[in-house]
Amino acid sequence: MTGKRRKGGVLSDLMIPLIAIGILILFNLIRDPGFFSISLSTNNSGNAVLTGNLISIIDSASELAIIAMGMTLVTAATGGQDISVGAVGAITGSVFVQVLKGSGDITAGTVVLGFLACCLVTVLFTSFNGVLVAFFRIQPMIATLILFSCGRSIAYWITGSATPQLESPIIKAMGMTIPGIPVPTPIFMVILVGLLLLLFFKTSNIRLYTESVGINQGASRLNGINPTLIKLLSFIVLGVCVAVAGVISTCRLGQVSHKTLLIDIEMDAILAVAIGGNSLGGGRFRLSGSILGAYIIQMLTTTLYAMSVAPANVKAYKAIVIILIVVAGSPVIKTALSSFWHRLKNNRAGAVSREVN
Amino acid sequence: MQDGIVLTMRGIYKSFPGVRALQNVDFTLRKGEIHALMGENGAGKSTLIKVLTGVYEKDAGEIRVEGQDGPADIRSPQDAQNIGISTVYQEITLCPNLSVAENMFIGRDKGVGVRWKDMEKKAGDLLKSLGIPARPKQQLSSCSIAVQQMVAIARAVDADCKVLILDEPTSSLDDKEVEMLFGLMRDLKSRGVGIIFVTHFLEQVYAVSDRITVLRNGELVGEFEVQSLPQVELVSAMMGHALAELSDLDKQGSSDALSGEAFYEASGLSSAEARPFDFRIAKGEVNGFTGLLGSGRSESVRAIFAADHVTGGHVKVNGKPVNISKPVQAMKAGIGYLPEDRKRDGIIADLSVRENIILALQVMKGFFHPLSRKEEEAFADEYIKTLEIKTASQETPIKSLSGGNQQKVILARWLLTHPQYLILDEPTRGIDVGTKTEIQRLVLKLAEEGMSVTFISSEIEEMLRTCSRLIVMRDRKIVGELTGDQLNQDTVMKTIAGGEQA
Ligand SMILES: Nc1ncnc2c1ncn2[C@@H]1O[C@H](COP(=O)(O)OP(=O)(O)OP(=O)(O)O)[C@@H](O)[C@H]1O
Ligand SMILES: [Mg+2]
Numbered sequence: 026m027t028g029k030r031r032k033g034g035v036l037s038d039l040m041i042p043l044i045a046i047g048i049l050i051l052f053n054l055i056r057d058p059g060f061f062s063i064s065l066s067t068n069n070s071g072n073a074v075l076t077g078n079l080i081s082i083i084d085s086a087s088e089l090a091i092i093a094m095g096m097t098l099v100t101a102a103t104g105g106q107d108i109s110v111g112a113v114g115a116i117t118g119s120v121f122v123q124v125l126k127g128s129g130d131i132t133a134g135t136v137v138l139g140f141l142a143c144c145l146v147t148v149l150f151t152s153f154n155g156v157l158v159a160f161f162r163i164q165p166m167i168a169t170l171i172l173f174s175c176g177r178s179i180a181y182w183i184t185g186s187a188t189p190q191l192e193s194p195i196i197k198a199m200g201m202t203i204p205g206i207p208v209p210t211p212i213f214m215v216i217l218v219g220l221l222l223l224l225f226f227k228t229s230n231i232r233l234y235t236e237s238v239g240i241n242q243g244a245s246r247l248n249g250i251n252p253t254l255i256k257l258l259s260f261i262v263l264g265v266c267v268a269v270a271g272v273i274s275t276c277r278l279g280q281v282s283h284k285t286l287l288i289d290i291e292m293d294a295i296l297a298v299a300i301g302g303n304s305l306g307g308g309r310f311r312l313s314g315s316i317l318g319a320y321i322i323q324m325l326t327t328t329l330y331a332m333s334v335a336p337a338n339v340k341a342y343k344a345i346v347i348i349l350i351v352v353a354g355s356p357v358i359k360t361a362l363s364s365f366w367h368r369l370k371n372n373r374a375g376a377v378s379r380e381v382n
Numbered sequence: 383m384q385d386g387i388v389l390t391m392r393g394i395y396k397s398f399p400g401v402r403a404l405q406n407v408d409f410t411l412r413k414g415e416i417h418a419l420m421g422e423n424g425a426g427k428s429t430l431i432k433v434l435t436g437v438y439e440k441d442a443g444e445i446r447v448e449g450q451d452g453p454a455d456i457r458s459p460q461d462a463q464n465i466g467i468s469t470v471y472q473e474i475t476l477c478p479n480l481s482v483a484e485n486m487f488i489g490r491d492k493g494v495g496v497r498w499k500d501m502e503k504k505a506g507d508l509l510k511s512l513g514i515p516a517r518p519k520q521q522l523s524s525c526s527i528a529v530q531q532m533v534a535i536a537r538a539v540d541a542d543c544k545v546l547i548l549d550e551p552t553s554s555l556d557d558k559e560v561e562m563l564f565g566l567m568r569d570l571k572s573r574g575v576g577i578i579f580v581t582h583f584l585e586q587v588y589a590v591s592d593r594i595t596v597l598r599n600g601e602l603v604g605e606f607e608v609q610s611l612p613q614v615e616l617v618s619a620m621m622g623h624a625l626a627e628l629s630d631l632d633k634q635g636s637s638d639a640l641s642g643e644a645f646y647e648a649s650g651l652s653s654a655e656a657r658p659f660d661f662r663i664a665k666g667e668v669n670g671f672t673g674l675l676g677s678g679r680s681e682s683v684r685a686i687f688a689a690d691h692v693t694g695g696h697v698k699v700n701g702k703p704v705n706i707s708k709p710v711q712a713m714k715a716g717i718g719y720l721p722e723d724r725k726r727d728g729i730i731a732d733l734s735v736r737e738n739i740i741l742a743l744q745v746m747k748g749f750f751h752p753l754s755r756k757e758e759e760a761f762a763d764e765y766i767k768t769l770e771i772k773t774a775s776q777e778t779p780i781k782s783l784s785g786g787n788q789q790k791v792i793l794a795r796w797l798l799t800h801p802q803y804l805i806l807d808e809p810t811r812g813i814d815v816g817t818k819t820e821i822q823r824l825v826l827k828l829a830e831e832g833m834s835v836t837f838i839s840s841e842i843e844e845m846l847r848t849c850s851r852l853i854v855m856r857d858r859k860i861v862g863e864l865t866g867d868q869l870n871q872d873t874v875m876k877t878i879a880g881g882e883q884a
Contacts, residue, residue, distance in 0.1 A: 227752075228750060228752070229749050229750050229752060230744055230745075230749050230750075230751075230752050231749075233733075233737060233741070233744060233752075234745075234749070236730075236732070236733060237730050237733065237737075237741065240730045240731055240732050240733065241726075241729070241730050241731065243726060243727055244721075244726070244727050244728055244729065244730055245730070246709060247687075247689055247709050247719065247721060247727050247728075248709070248713075248741050248742045248745055248795075249708075249709050249710035249713045249742065249745035249746065250710075250745055251708075251710070308732050309732050309733075364439060
């Protein structure tokens with residue numbers, strides 16, 4: 026979506042994540058040529074659905090991809106990250122369930138109502154973070170530590186000790202597949218959120234302002250931008266993303282568990298931003314990179330499980346691969362590579378011009 | 383290596399994507415000489431220096447330093463430091479939130495375990511011996527740019543160096559401070575230090591230098607003895623052609639405007655940094671704030687634009703009372719402001735030249751009215767052409783432009799908003815002689831077309847050429863206003879220094 030901005034820069038900016046995903050795909054194909062095969066089968070509710078590792082990877086990465094988009098914006102504007110998104114997502118889930126339970130039958134109308142309530146509540150919580158960061162200038166990690174620690178307790182207060190179940194075809198359709206459409210619904214949600222953000226980017230100056238604030242806040246102010254508002258805005262956008270992700274996750278499970286809903290997603294989201302080639306120090310950003318990062322993380326997880334790595338060890342292996350990707354994309358390695366490339370080119374050019382002289 | 387030579391650079395090449403910054407450049411520095419490195423904006427001066435100090439890796443060429451066998455292999459500023467090459471870069475590269483003493487010594491001590499007490503004492507002694515008005519414990523950001531610049535120099539000369547490099551060290555200093563710095567340079571010279579001096583001030587070159595090396599478009603024009611190269615020839619060596627007559631600019635229109643209708647009026651305007659003052663500018667008038675550094679001239683214009691927190695006062699624009707408490711309100715009222723500190727307040731380093739040019743205009747158009755890519759490119763193109771900004775492309779990040787060209791981009795940004803009142807704080811800082819007169823001409827042309835301009839410059843001569851009214855400040859108060867016949871060097875200096883003599 027940003028291809029036009031830096032002509033010719035797209036590929037080189039996304040090179041590391043693209044290479045990473047290429048290697049993962051290749052690795053899996055060698056390991057198991059049928060790894061990515063897709064088949065049509067019938068699920069429990071009698072719908073024809075596409076199944077296979079590829080579909081499952083893209084499907085399960087949905088929440089991560091959506092939150093990573095919001096996280097990218099917060100990172101760019103504030104040079105910091107919101108570590109409370111998982112906990113706030115749990116609050117979202119609880120609110121969603123509570124609204125549906127409270128309004129009796131689950132109908133399209135109550136689901137929409139529940140979703141809107143989720144958006145409102147979630148945005149309120151992320152704005153709380155936003156105000157601490159933008160207005161009181163507290164380090165984002167510290168500011169969001171508050172909700173990181175108590176968010177899940179708040180979720181618990183909302184739903185009580187029960188683990189409420191949501192039984193309804195509408196919920197199933199939202200969390201899994203809509204009858205007649207063989208592709209999981211969450212995938213469409215990612216596309217929808219992506220398109221909405223794209224629309225927002227096209228019709229406003231959010232990108233220019235956010236990057237400008239992230240790079241040089243003082244100069245931005247002298248050019249008439251309000252850095253406080255822009256930072257707050259990034260948290261509001263993140264809030265909407267978390268609300269959507271929380272609702273998807275709740276529908277997927279058909280229940281809300283305040284302890285496990287979107288657990289650990291904040292770390293994966295931050296990683297997705299970094300793997301996507303974005304600087305965690307703020308400034309220039311690329312949403313497509315973060316989305317790609319989300320799928321890389323999910324593909325990695327799925328691959329490890331497919332290799333029957335014990336769940337306890339998965340995290341360690343994941344960490345190793347992620348270190349490799351992040352280091353490969355680091356400025357040190359990048360400049361080293363490009364100066365090596367330059368020298369190769371110039372050795373020839375230099376030799377020629379010395380002959381001439 | 384020949385006797386009496388401390389440094390030779392031979393056949394230096396350096397390219398950046400899309401730019402050949404240096405092509406086959408030679409440079410020789412002798413012991414105990416002050417050697418000026420001259421050239422237009424983007425000629426490659428800073429690049430040559432960064433190649434020498436290991437900030438950039440050269441593509442080809444050889445560097446030899448006295449006391450080293452064979453070609454020197456300098457891969458980092460630390461390496462350069464270790465073989466006796468100290469540098470003060472064009473852009474201040476100190477840490478604003480550390481103390482003065484810390485800035486002078488950090489990354490300096492090769493040994494371990496410097497004691498704070500010792501460090502502060504040494505810093506204090508050094509500051510005193512150089513006559514720098516700063517306390518060791520003071521936070522650097524609380525010093526004026528001039529003092530910060532001097533601290534950077536103190537940091538560099540502290541080491542026992544053979545080669546001292548000063549890249550435009552005087553651009554933010556006033557005459558007295560420049561004299562002080564020259565004293566320091568001559569002192570180091572007599573101790574045998576070779577000094578490379580980059581500047582755009584011709585008089586300064588003739589005041590201190592022994593030799594001049596001129597670069598043009600990344601190529602060597604030649605090395606000259608200072609006596610054998612009159613100023614006119616130096617300028618044409620730099621530009622490749624003679625400079626159009628530097629004679630008086632016509633500021634008649636602006637003088638006539640003085641008595642006209644006011645565009646902007648303030649009474650009792652004050653900010654967190656500026657004491658209450660009254661100010662008025664007529665349509666088409668060009669005026670200036672002058673005074674020593676720290677006299678409050680920059681702070682006053684910042685108050686007009688609400689760059690600092692405004693604490694009081696009444697403002698009228700076009701005769702109507704307006705509230706200007708945020709920069710954006712000033713912009714909406716038709717005011718533009720080019721800040722003094724380009725790196726801190728001006729450039730958005732990682733954004734492209736195009737984005738930096740359209741930024742202020744874009745903000746004025748509003749959050750939901752983005753310019754189309756076509757419009758942006760057209761605007762950027764227009765100003766790159768008019769101001770002759772040297773850049774590989776519109777998409778180049780502004781941080782990789784030469785200092786003077788960055789300044790032009792910021793100027794373009796404000797010209798593009800077509801303000802009715804433009805405040806320029808040191809607009810020609812770091813700008814080469816040719817372009818400097820172009821900018822002065824431009825200012826007067828804009829005034830002719832009805833724009834009001836406030837101009838601040840450390841060079842009084844430049845202010846005299848452009849302004850029809852000078853507001854003189856001392857100790858953060860307005861102490862005088864000069865117009866007409868009073869606009870001469872003598873009167874201005876006297877008013878700045880104090881009323882006693884008058
Ligand atoms: N890091 C960089 N990346 C890309 N281009 C660069 C970089 N540094 C310098 N250049 C280019 O190299 C050329 C020479 O720049 P340099 O900074 O050496 O000029 P200069 O002579 O110091 O000019 P000034 O008087 O404006 O400071 C310019 O065209 C500039 O755009
Ligand atoms: Mg320079």
